[in-house]
Amino acid sequence: MSELKLMKGNEALAEAAIRAGADAYFGYPITPQSEVIEYLMAEKPFDRTGMVVLQAESEIAAINMVYGAAGAGKKVMTSSSSPGISLKQEGISYIAGAELPCLYANVVRGGPGLGTIQPSQADYFQSTKGGGHGDYRQIVLAPASVQEMADFVRDGFDLAFKYRIPVLILSDGVIGQMMEKVDLFDPIPRLTDDEINEKYPWATTGKKSGTERRIITSLDLDSHKMEEHNHKLQAKYKEITEKEVRYELIDCDDAEYIFVAYGSSARIAQKAVKLARAKGIKAGLFRLITLFPFPSVKMFEMCGKGIKGFLAVEMSAGQMVEDVRLAVKGCSKVEHYGRYGGIVHTPEEVLEALEQKIIGG
Amino acid sequence: MSELKLMKGNEALAEAAIRAGADAYFGYPITPQSEVIEYLMAEKPFDRTGMVVLQAESEIAAINMVYGAAGAGKKVMTSSSSPGISLKQEGISYIAGAELPCLYANVVRGGPGLGTIQPSQADYFQSTKGGGHGDYRQIVLAPASVQEMADFVRDGFDLAFKYRIPVLILSDGVIGQMMEKVDLFDPIPRLTDDEINEKYPWATTGKKSGTERRIITSLDLDSHKMEEHNHKLQAKYKEITEKEVRYELIDCDDAEYIFVAYGSSARIAQKAVKLARAKGIKAGLFRLITLFPFPSVKMFEMCGKGIKGFLAVEMSAGQMVEDVRLAVKGCSKVEHYGRYGGIVHTPEEVLEALEQKIIGG
Amino acid sequence: MAKVRGAIVVDVEKCKGCEVCIPACPTDVIALAKEVNGKGYHYAYMEDPEACIGCSNCAIVCPDGVITVYKVKL
Amino acid sequence: MAKVRGAIVVDVEKCKGCEVCIPACPTDVIALAKEVNGKGYHYAYMEDPEACIGCSNCAIVCPDGVITVYKVKL
Amino acid sequence: MTEELIIAGFGGQGVLSMGKILAYSGIMQDQEVSWMPSYGPEMRGGTANVTVIVSDERISSPILTIFDSAIILNQQSMDKFESGVRPGGTLLYDPNGITRHPERKDINIFQVEAARLAAEMGNTKIFNMVVLGAYLKIKPVVKMENVIRGLKKSLPERYHKLIPLNEDAINMGLKNVIAVQELQ
Amino acid sequence: MTEELIIAGFGGQGVLSMGKILAYSGIMQDQEVSWMPSYGPEMRGGTANVTVIVSDERISSPILTIFDSAIILNQQSMDKFESGVRPGGTLLYDPNGITRHPERKDINIFQVEAARLAAEMGNTKIFNMVVLGAYLKIKPVVKMENVIRGLKKSLPERYHKLIPLNEDAINMGLKNVIAVQELQ
Amino acid sequence: MAEITLEDIIKPENLVYTKTKLMTDKVLSYCPGCGHGTAHRITMEVIEELGLEEQTIGVAPVGCSVLAYEFMNIDMQQAAHGRAPAVATGIKRVWPKKIVFTYQGDGDLAAIGTNETIHACNRGENIVIIFINNGIYGMTGGQMAPTTLPGMKSSTSPFGRDVQTMGNPLKATELVAQLPGTYFVTRQSVHTPGNVRKTKKAIKKAFENQRDGKPGVSFVEIVSNCNSGWKMTPRDSNVWMEENMFPFYPLGDIKVDGQLL
Amino acid sequence: MAEITLEDIIKPENLVYTKTKLMTDKVLSYCPGCGHGTAHRITMEVIEELGLEEQTIGVAPVGCSVLAYEFMNIDMQQAAHGRAPAVATGIKRVWPKKIVFTYQGDGDLAAIGTNETIHACNRGENIVIIFINNGIYGMTGGQMAPTTLPGMKSSTSPFGRDVQTMGNPLKATELVAQLPGTYFVTRQSVHTPGNVRKTKKAIKKAFENQRDGKPGVSFVEIVSNCNSGWKMTPRDSNVWMEENMFPFYPLGDIKVDGQLL
Ligand SMILES: Cc1ncc(C[n+]2csc(CCOP(=O)(O)OP(=O)(O)O)c2C)c(N)n1
Ligand SMILES: Cc1ncc(C[n+]2csc(CCOP(=O)(O)OP(=O)(O)O)c2C)c(N)n1
Ligand code: SF4
Ligand code: SF4
Ligand code: SF4
Ligand code: SF4
Numbered sequence A, B: 001m002s003e004l005k006l007m008k009g010n011e012a013l014a015e016a017a018i019r020a021g022a023d024a025y026f027g028y029p030i031t032p033q034s035e036v037i038e039y040l041m042a043e044k045p046f047d048r049t050g051m052v053v054l055q056a057e058s059e060i061a062a063i064n065m066v067y068g069a070a071g072a073g074k075k076v077m078t079s080s081s082s083p084g085i086s087l088k089q090e091g092i093s094y095i096a097g098a099e100l101p102c103l104y105a106n107v108v109r110g111g112p113g114l115g116t117i118q119p120s121q122a123d124y125f126q127s128t129k130g131g132g133h134g135d136y137r138q139i140v141l142a143p144a145s146v147q148e149m150a151d152f153v154r155d156g157f158d159l160a161f162k163y164r165i166p167v168l169i170l171s172d173g174v175i176g177q178m179m180e181k182v183d184l185f186d187p188i189p190r191l192t193d194d195e196i197n198e199k200y201p202w203a204t205t206g207k208k209s210g211t212e213r214r215i216i217t218s219l220d221l222d223s224h225k226m227e228e229h230n231h232k233l234q235a236k237y238k239e240i241t242e243k244e245v246r247y248e249l250i251d252c253d254d255a256e257y258i259f260v261a262y263g264s265s266a267r268i269a270q271k272a273v274k275l276a277r278a279k280g281i282k283a284g285l286f287r288l289i290t291l292f293p294f295p296s297v298k299m300f301e302m303c304g305k306g307i308k309g310f311l312a313v314e315m316s317a318g319q320m321v322e323d324v325r326l327a328v329k330g331c332s333k334v335e336h337y338g339r340y341g342g343i344v345h346t347p348e349e350v351l352e353a354l355e356q357k358i359i360g361g
Numbered sequence C, D: 001m002a003k004v005r006g007a008i009v010v011d012v013e014k015c016k017g018c019e020v021c022i023p024a025c026p027t028d029v030i031a032l033a034k035e036v037n038g039k040g041y042h043y044a045y046m047e048d049p050e051a052c053i054g055c056s057n058c059a060i061v062c063p064d065g066v067i068t069v070y071k072v073k074l
Numbered sequence E, F: 001m002t003e004e005l006i007i008a009g010f011g012g013q014g015v016l017s018m019g020k021i022l023a024y025s026g027i028m029q030d031q032e033v034s035w036m037p038s039y040g041p042e043m044r045g046g047t048a049n050v051t052v053i054v055s056d057e058r059i060s061s062p063i064l065t066i067f068d069s070a071i072i073l074n075q076q077s078m079d080k081f082e083s084g085v086r087p088g089g090t091l092l093y094d095p096n097g098i099t100r101h102p103e104r105k106d107i108n109i110f111q112v113e114a115a116r117l118a119a120e121m122g123n124t125k126i127f128n129m130v131v132l133g134a135y136l137k138i139k140p141v142v143k144m145e146n147v148i149r150g151l152k153k154s155l156p157e158r159y160h161k162l163i164p165l166n167e168d169a170i171n172m173g174l175k176n177v178i179a180v181q182e183l184q
Numbered sequence G, H: 001m002a003e004i005t006l007e008d009i010i011k012p013e014n015l016v017y018t019k020t021k022l023m024t025d026k027v028l029s030y031c032p033g034c035g036h037g038t039a040h041r042i043t044m045e046v047i048e049e050l051g052l053e054e055q056t057i058g059v060a061p062v063g064c065s066v067l068a069y070e071f072m073n074i075d076m077q078q079a080a081h082g083r084a085p086a087v088a089t090g091i092k093r094v095w096p097k098k099i100v101f102t103y104q105g106d107g108d109l110a111a112i113g114t115n116e117t118i119h120a121c122n123r124g125e126n127i128v129i130i131f132i133n134n135g136i137y138g139m140t141g142g143q144m145a146p147t148t149l150p151g152m153k154s155s156t157s158p159f160g161r162d163v164q165t166m167g168n169p170l171k172a173t174e175l176v177a178q179l180p181g182t183y184f185v186t187r188q189s190v191h192t193p194g195n196v197r198k199t200k201k202a203i204k205k206a207f208e209n210q211r212d213g214k215p216g217v218s219f220v221e222i223v224s225n226c227n228s229g230w231k232m233t234p235r236d237s238n239v240w241m242e243e244n245m246f247p248f249y250p251l252g253d254i255k256v257d258g259q260l261l
């Protein structure tokens, strides 16, 4: 039975993990997302559902624990924030290469380096282009509310197992730390051992005598086989791009100017839309839900229809804006606005940027 | 006195480090670049110039040793290959954030994950967009010959200190493992301690009593100061983009079709130009030397002048091609060709791709 | 018999009222003030100044290093 | 007195001629062949088959696990 | 109806939980709410503040720089947030420990001596409930019954016996709020 | 002039250093050269091969899939590289250990019994120099004097006393190459 | 005996103790009563007393002491979480005549940084490591550390550390003492005047070792309170520390002049 | 006595030793004479003999044994360099009734993976770790490992390991034996039949410990040759190993049933 609660984004993520039937969480504390493991430890999911929660010695250990458990067919996740996510890049590349399903969250803070612990969206490139090595992609979901922090855990696991791919919930300090009401989805039971063996024949759960052994690896010393493997990965990414794009259009029907934004910036931009409309400016919001796959097709399609410009609004020096540019292929004006380094822009600033960079510019 | 030698790319890199007056190299072995540290250990640079060479316990330790030594005003470097470079991402983000000068090389192999040890160019995104967290950039030099493996060490150090920025030599298994003749530049003496103190007042070398202490950090808990710091970084990147772009145009004057490539792909594409010209196809090569800064201005400028299309040739599933698209802003056809996962495309394949994807497509 | 007298000066605005100095004093000189400083902390002061022997114990354990100690031989 | 006789079968194509089995044999049964196998290795064979007591020492140390051992009690 | 509020004081005053109870109360009457704390090392014994929005509509940005109302509980917060109150908006503060009182002329200003009142009630922990009561007197954005339901929701079961005490504290606040400056 | 060559055999035959000496010789006469080994775990006791380009012009791609010449020193390499020789190109091999001899009709084919000759000279380590001699007889891409200079450059000083021996081996190869099939 | 007034005593010539100049004037960012401040101060006193101000480079970790560079008035670097020993190695290797030390918490040194700690100590880098063990991650809000005691509560062991599922506490100091590359290993505390004096002596010995080129790491653990994380008053936390931490982490020298005691 | 022919002996009923079915038929990728093969085989023999085939999940490292999964005929995962203990922890925690082991080289376990090794051992994960110490990085071409002996040559210590600049060798096994989370710690070798038998017994004990839920890690070091990296013939390398490695890495049990010997 679903349940209405007031929760922090980080807590909702944690609670949703239990409800989504996760088998394990491995993590290492870091602001602004330590509530995830704190909530889990306080909730004793080992008593509630049998879910394992382990505080690892480091982010690297955590992501490799995820690798092991995921390779054994379990629903597992980790979470961290920017510097910790950078440390996980090798592990994520391995998970992508070995085609393991898993979920992880980055509650982004301002960088680079140790930076600040305040919200930021400057890990977009790392998330969508691959911060690790090699040609791999991951599905990136960008929640803009506490509700989505919960729902995307369930959806993220579904996608992860559907495509055997790492799924990243790219959040930020605002969404992680804020409280909102959240309608928690009904608990989904954890799979039984037998169900796992049946559903995931690739998983290393101990080979039945006389059957083929299962191997989880990202290695192939034969370049031809490695190329084939890469082709397979690319085909999967193509399929995902065709099928799994998600976005939300707000006040776009008659809009002449479009804010493109995700996560907390999308909420701010939504208020900027209101302010703009109040001033008679026909603004709309293209809210990205999946950052990979990027809704390039829809965006390109829109730009034929009377749109005079796109303003990419992100708390970074300009990262997502590149994907907007690539999507519209020069057929419309595209500019970037965003504050960064831990500063969250205001709706007023966003509107002003629209007026200056797009309308007036 | 300069010296003509036959050397592997990796050896040339190592020898150039000694000649460039590097103070230290910290590294961890990984194929296909272990020759770097092997060469250094065999050459006993501690006897030749006093340069320190230390095999670290891991890539993470190595990059953080680089951080420490660079923060103390010394000319230091490390090198690795793809998985090892992924592990260094947090450290690189710190180095960028703390504005330290250093040089590192990635001799790329096929990924993702453990992948293969064969050549690849699939770490382009990681290198140019920032595999680590936060809004930072690094200068990326792409050598296409053993000669450049040597020369770019000297140039890279110069750039690193000029801008207090990490400089990446993005090489690959081909350039690292091949031997060619190389004209080694004359040794540059290491700076003396006094020279360091004079040239790099920011370096932590022990504060003179009564003077201000020096602090190397990437942290600021005050978001406003952090934002300011980020603005400073962005201004630096802008300056670099304006001043430090490097590329080479081969047979482009009358070209109708342009291959865009770097590193070993550029050599292969150069041969494809020859093959094309032999067939009467007016092909040229835009060889990128700096990947960041990307020569967008020049590329956009060219695309007005009778160019019918660009073919981005890279050993990846399509990464650099995005920057080409961003550069030409839709004003010319842009396609991607490349084999990957450890396979090196042939000039014949490259030419065929031009004919099919650009000319015929 | 040589007698000593000591005195401490607490940097009131920097004192955090942690009380760590109090048990460190062999002669029970220190107490926290009823008043608070600008940061809202009840700060340390010499409640029994006569008793101070200038041993520096309080200053040595003060985490914030806000105590300066003086001593005279009488 | 009970006597045993043993025999080994070397998987010739998989033997790498490393010689590790040779010092392991208590009765000096094994030597490397003059001939090479498909991989170019001089492979192990029973030079003195009579002496084999089927103790399995050779098989146990063979890194490539290419030796099979048989034994009969006479 | 949309109320955009900041509550600012120092750690230990119950700033965050006051906001949480208010937000929960909003939920109880089917409103949209958001609660956004400032976080970070400055929380450690230092300042603590939270912005709360209660609205009939979907809330866009939870981050506020301008507020309909501000509840201010120490001097540092006064210095920081007085200027952020929207012209015509409301500032409520506890004068205890305040050395520089608000100076704005274009806002409504109220006082509640919550620290003193809580101390008089014999429990300094209900300080924040006294403040809440005062606030609800001025800005009845949520009904009292919903506040009680909100309290129940936000307190763990084992603390429910404390709800009457909290209710008393809220009432104490309701009764003791003083208008310092009312526009019009 | 451009010569694109592959030398293929197994580890320990001196394949890589033969290529290196050839490349050095090219440098000695001011040519452009490249040397590109296959690398990887298969090197460990397994196959080893290197492609060498010697040219009057700047060398574009160092990676070859088609060769002007191939020097083949074991069966595995024969199986792998025979087909890569350009029609009209040249294949030189040591028949020792070869079970399936080359079958192409459109290339020149030569043999040198380098293993036997080296053994007869009492030093199996100069095997690769015998092969080099044979190759230079067929394809005099570099002058002998430059080979000697190349040898000097590529060998550490302490091995220079071995140069005469190497020279003898090269000459042995020069003299003992046998044409199996010559086009035209 | 003539009455003596405070004014008579409080005169420059009667000064017997004041904060070292090698501490800046900034207000320490630590919670009231936190041992970090004392540890900072005595470290700086030692550097001043040994006259090493101009030669010393300190390395701050990630943890509550991340801002150590704001308070220590010498050249400092801030290292990534856990990597201070690698950063210090980098500095010391290129400036072998300088004095280099790290200042690290238990999460930093004994969780994420275990590899760097073990290897710097095993290589025998000629550096000083000052290790503040407060049994918790103070900075991030009181999560369990590798050093958290069995049964001890933290925000990630809210019902107490369950050794069965969360693992054993790690005695990092005993471990590094086993390594051939450590020259001096000791465990101290800074909660009483006597302990502060002992600890300062230990720190002095550590820096002297480095100054004199004694081979290897000098490693000083300081068991300290995290009253915020432990949710106690500073005074209570010091008592709790004596009663609970010291039995598990006994104070005293473990290795002196390269010899295990 | 009647003459007996080989044909009489080589009959199925006379079989006394053959390779276990739990090794695949693939030709091992190891150099001739490398101990990895023997270590693989006896590990698989133990799993077969204990009847654990269907319950066991192995974790291969990055190192020469990266391809262990090609040879061990059971479910296997390949871990990132050094992270096998974390990967094994992940598996074991979600499948507590399965048998999980790692197989790691010295570079993998004692250099880049030190943190994961120490913490898995300190937490007391109920897993088996098989640790092949050949004093070198075999896979990448013979670079110095943390375990390389003083004075020993490698491609990154071409003039011999200089302890002064390159640091001391690390005795990882002695170190983990100090941790409360290890239950069984032993050092063995596989170069003679006697040693193989002993090592197999040790491996069997290790897996039995895990099967029986004995608390903590069972850790089996195998000192082995890397004849390629050492640049010796296999036979010479085994002699060299006895003369040089064993004095520094003495064979024998170090901790049994949770008790240090
Ligand atoms: C890579 C990375 N992971 C995690 C963090 C978050 N973090 C900051 S401090 C800290 C732990 C600090 O604990 P400790 O080292 O014991 O120091 P204390 O605060 O207790 O003095 C953590 C986990 C970080 N900044 N970077
Ligand atoms: C992150 C990373 N760093 C480095 C490497 C390169 N590498 C592969 S195996 C290896 C060392 C192997 O040595 P060891 O663990 O002793 O195993 P052995 O080959 O000796 O059995 C290294 C450094 C890698 N693959 N990944
Ligand atoms: S120890 Fe220092 S900060 Fe604490 S109360 Fe005493 S004087 Fe104040
Ligand atoms: S100096 Fe000694 S006697 Fe005086 S107050 Fe301090 S501790 Fe007490
Ligand atoms: S030990 Fe095995 S591989 Fe080695 S020679 Fe003997 S049979 Fe052959
Ligand atoms: S079985 Fe024993 S006796 Fe027979 S060959 Fe093998 S080792 Fe020698």
Ligand code: SF4
Pocket (backbone or CB within 6 Å): E044, G029, G030, G031, G033, G034, G035, G036, G064, G134, G138, G139, G225, G226, G227, G228, G229
């Ligand atoms: S949180 Fe703990 S360690 Fe950090 S300053 Fe406060 S008391 Fe000290």
Ligand code: SF4
Pocket (backbone or CB within 6 Å): F044, H029, H030, H031, H033, H034, H035, H036, H064, H134, H138, H139, H225, H226, H227, H228, H229
């Ligand atoms: S390189 Fe060494 S460890 Fe690797 S297979 Fe060869 S002998 Fe064994």
Ligand SMILES: [Mg+2]
Pocket (backbone or CB within 6 Å): G063, G105, G106, G107, G132, G133, G134, G135, G136, G137, G138, G145
């Ligand atoms: Mg701590």
Ligand SMILES: [Mg+2]
Pocket (backbone or CB within 6 Å): H063, H105, H106, H107, H132, H133, H134, H135, H136, H137, H138, H145
């Ligand atoms: Mg090894």
